[in-house]
Amino acid sequence: MSANGARGAAPAFREDFLESLSNAAGVSGDEHRVREIVAAAVRDRVDTLEVDAMGSLVARIGVEGAGVRNGNARTNGSARKGRLPHVMLCAHMDEVGFMITAIEKEGRLRFRRAGGIDPRVLVGQVFRVGGAGVRGVTGILPPHLVSHTEEDKVIAADDLYIDIGASSREDAMRHVAIGDTAVFDTTYEAWGSVRKGKAFDDRAGCAVLASLVQERPPVPVTAVWSVQEEVGLRGATAAARRVAPDLAIVLEGTASGETPGAGPEESAPRMGGGPTLTVHDRSLMADARLVDLLRRTAAERRIPTQWKRPGIGGTDAGRIALSGAGVPSAVVSVPCRYIHAPAAYLDVRDARRTVELVWHALRAIGKEWSES
Amino acid sequence: MSPASLKSAAALDSLLQPLLAAYGPPGRESAVRSVLRRLLRGAGTWEEDAIGNLHLHRAGEGPRLLLAAHMDAPGIIVTRLDGETGQARLSILGGRRPAELVGAPLRFEDGRAAIVSWDRKEGADPEMDQLLVETGVGRAAGRRATRANGSRPLDVGDVAAIDDRPARLGDYWCSANLDDRAGCAALVHALTRARRVRYDVHAVFTAQSDLGARGATTGTFGIDPEMAVVVDVAHLGEPKETSGFSLGKGPCVTLKEQGFLAHPEMLERVRKAARAARVPLQYLIREGEGSDARAVRAARSGVPTAVIAIPARRTGGVGSLVHATDLEQTAALIAAILEGAGGAAGERSKSKRTKTKARAGAGRTKRGGRT
Numbered sequence: 001m002s003a004n005g006a007r008g009a010a011p012a013f014r015e016d017f018l019e020s021l022s023n024a025a026g027v028s029g030d031e032h033r034v035r036e037i038v039a040a041a042v043r044d045r046v047d048t049l050e051v052d053a054m055g056s057l058v059a060r061i062g063v064e065g066a067g068v069r070n071g072n073a074r075t076n077g078s079a080r081k082g083r084l085p086h087v088m089l090c091a092h093m094d095e096v097g098f099m100i101t102a103i104e105k106e107g108r109l110r111f112r113r114a115g116g117i118d119p120r121v122l123v124g125q126v127f128r129v130g131g132a133g134v135r136g137v138t139g140i141l142p143p144h145l146v147s148h149t150e151e152d153k154v155i156a157a158d159d160l161y162i163d164i165g166a167s168s169r170e171d172a173m174r175h176v177a178i179g180d181t182a183v184f185d186t187t188y189e190a191w192g193s194v195r196k197g198k199a200f201d202d203r204a205g206c207a208v209l210a211s212l213v214q215e216r217p218p219v220p221v222t223a224v225w226s227v228q229e230e231v232g233l234r235g236a237t238a239a240a241r242r243v244a245p246d247l248a249i250v251l252e253g254t255a256s257g258e259t260p261g262a263g264p265e266e267s268a269p270r271m272g273g274g275p276t277l278t279v280h281d282r283s284l285m286a287d288a289r290l291v292d293l294l295r296r297t298a299a300e301r302r303i304p305t306q307w308k309r310p311g312i313g314g315t316d317a318g319r320i321a322l323s324g325a326g327v328p329s330a331v332v333s334v335p336c337r338y339i340h341a342p343a344a345y346l347d348v349r350d351a352r353r354t355v356e357l358v359w360h361a362l363r364a365i366g367k368e369w370s371e372s
Numbered sequence: 373m374s375p376a377s378l379k380s381a382a383a384l385d386s387l388l389q390p391l392l393a394a395y396g397p398p399g400r401e402s403a404v405r406s407v408l409r410r411l412l413r414g415a416g417t418w419e420e421d422a423i424g425n426l427h428l429h430r431a432g433e434g435p436r437l438l439l440a441a442h443m444d445a446p447g448i449i450v451t452r453l454d455g456e457t458g459q460a461r462l463s464i465l466g467g468r469r470p471a472e473l474v475g476a477p478l479r480f481e482d483g484r485a486a487i488v489s490w491d492r493k494e495g496a497d498p499e500m501d502q503l504l505v506e507t508g509v510g511r512a513a514g515r516r517a518t519r520a521n522g523s524r525p526l527d528v529g530d531v532a533a534i535d536d537r538p539a540r541l542g543d544y545w546c547s548a549n550l551d552d553r554a555g556c557a558a559l560v561h562a563l564t565r566a567r568r569v570r571y572d573v574h575a576v577f578t579a580q581s582d583l584g585a586r587g588a589t590t591g592t593f594g595i596d597p598e599m600a601v602v603v604d605v606a607h608l609g610e611p612k613e614t615s616g617f618s619l620g621k622g623p624c625v626t627l628k629e630q631g632f633l634a635h636p637e638m639l640e641r642v643r644k645a646a647r648a649a650r651v652p653l654q655y656l657i658r659e660g661e662g663s664d665a666r667a668v669r670a671a672r673s674g675v676p677t678a679v680i681a682i683p684a685r686r687t688g689g690v691g692s693l694v695h696a697t698d699l700e701q702t703a704a705l706i707a708a709i710l711e712g713a714g715g716a717a718g719e720r721s722k723s724k725r726t727k728t729k730a731r732a733g734a735g736r737t738k739r740g741g742r743t
Contacts, residue, residue, distance in 0.1 A: 307528040310450070
């Protein structure tokens with residue numbers, strides 16, 4: 001038990017990771033800046049670190065020599081007698097954002113959304129465009145020039161453009177190329193236990209995962225920071241096939257519901273209410289045994305948990321669960337207010353508790369899963 | 373009816389009843405697995421996989437044949453609660469329209485009962501967000517609640533099945549769970565009565581089919597079959613089929629459905645087996661509806677697949693009707709396939725066989741090496 005002998009307390013949640021990850025731009029397909037930050041944060045802590053063919057970052061800890069199965073084996077989801085289960089932990093690096101699709105004669109940038117963004121949040125926003133992070137705004141006429149009837153209308157996303165202040169197409173093309181991505185220009189901030197930033201879905205999960213691997217986990221772990229989740233759970237689909245784990249836990253930043261107009265029972269989960277567990281979403285029936293283990297672990301550690309509202313959303317776990325001959329999978333999320341929008345909030349205590357919960361769940365998995 | 377087929381029909385009835393009665397919404401199929409293990413005791417070696425599929429291997433000479441029927445039947449999951457009134461909102465697990473669920477009795481796995489009601493709006497079919505689970509257990513009752521009296525309050529994520537009361541109506545079976553417990557029963561019956569089986573048979577009773585052929589995706593990967601037959605139920609007119617079929621006129625063989633086009637060689641195999649077993653066949657072409665076949669046929673490097681569908685008719689509520697003779701003939705057809713009536717191993721071209729056999733051998737060695 002050399003590699004995975006650590007049995008200490010859970011590692012600390014690294015807020016510095018969250019800050020730099022939230023500020024980095026990484027729209028689906030363009031995750032390299034995020035990947036570099038994660039790689040720098042974990043490089044010295046893991047046995048192997050590689051980038052797979054799609055761009056996901058894959059780190060192994062205690063996996064080599066642990067006799068884990070390979071991709072073509074059949075499994076009944078339980079570890080073989082006498083060896084610890086191989087757990088895949090996964091968080092996606094990409095965020096919802098925009099891609100520049102055309103540059104008009106007047107220098108205006110037309111764009112398409114990458115991932116699910118409500119068109120109502122697009123108007124009047126500031127964006128960072130392309131590798132250089134040129135600022136641009138989705139300009140509309142000032143109120144002086146708008147009639148009262150027009151004020152009540154939402155402008156369709158296709159009618160909006162990003163204005164970087166360029167005077168012509170040639171001028172714009174000095175800073176931006178077609179195919180460049182753009183993100184909301186939002187800077188991370190902290191007050192009290194509240195943290196504000198963009199892309200908490202899923203940089204919160206990325207930071208939780210990077211924090212977890214600062215210590216050697218109690219079971220063999222392959223940590224995957226996946227690409228292209230927001231456009232169809234793509235990176236994890238490929239990674240899961242290659243990792244071929246015994247179990248998987250996906251780490252997410254998920255939508256909390258406490259917004260004006262939501263009834264009391266619609267408001268779950270709440271920011272500050274603790275790590276959020278999934279029973280069922282559009283992609284996954286979470287493995288009942290793994291969910292039970294997470295709940296028991298939380299109760300033992302006095303960590304409050306809450307349920308994600310069933311039947312909505314989907315995560316990488318849906319694809320991992322169906323990879324190979326099947327992988328028991330669960331999702332643990334940090335509840336975040338206003339995801340898929342310019343700025344989101346989370347409660348840093350939820351992120352800390354998520355690290356603690358997953359860490360102790362890994363210990364419980366090591367004890368319970370290998371005996372079955 | 374001959375005495376032999378009367379006996380067979382009685383046997384099928386006694387298989388179907390416990391299967392229809394078993395609790396098994398998607399992802400919660402353990403009771404169905406127990407019933408199947410009991411019905412097929414001693415029929416081969418059993419395995420359960422990570423997603424909940426139940427896999428029976430009956431070792432034999434010949435190509436690896438996958439037979440699949442899904443265990444899950446539609447249910448609901450609790451999404452939101454009103455602790456004061458004991459009402460809850462729900463999300464439907466599986467292919468049921470909200471209108472069909474209005475008034476349906478529900479049963480949770482631990483035995484608690486509930487009923488589906490709705491926010492009534494005249495003149496339109498209800499949407500899912502108008503449906504309510506009425507438990508009768510509000511805050512006051514919840515305080516007195518014990519598990520024993522079945523009035524423990526609900527929790528978000530609780531899953532319920534339709535509390536079904538299967539009935540035999542003349543020649544028909546009526547139940548909410550016929551899709552696809554009827555297919556399971558036909559498969560069990562065929563496995564029990566087939567002699568001289570010409571295949572290495574892998575029967576997989578799949579989980580989570582109603583959520584998008586999920587069990588079939590992982591189950592087929594694990595088995596790596598050389599050919600497959602999926603047994604499911606097809607409902608008249610749902611949502612649209614372009615070739616007419618009727619109840620009581622024999623099993624359907626699917627020509628086309630969502631994500632699936634019949635494999636010509638497998639289609640011919642089914643046709644020949646039907647002729648040998650004197651089973652009339654109907655043809656099914658359906659749009660926007662599918663079965664486990666779309667996952668089975670696409671597994672690994674592809675699997676020649678046929679779909680046999682038992683004709684059914686919706687009652688308008690939660691129930692469906694299946695003609696007992698169709699069920700009996702479906703079982704007879706599958707048994708005939710197992711006995712090689714459609715042309716067994718020898719029918720495949722020699723080069724193909726050598727290749728598949730070699731691959732099978734290698735696969736087994738590898739698996740053996742790892743366990």
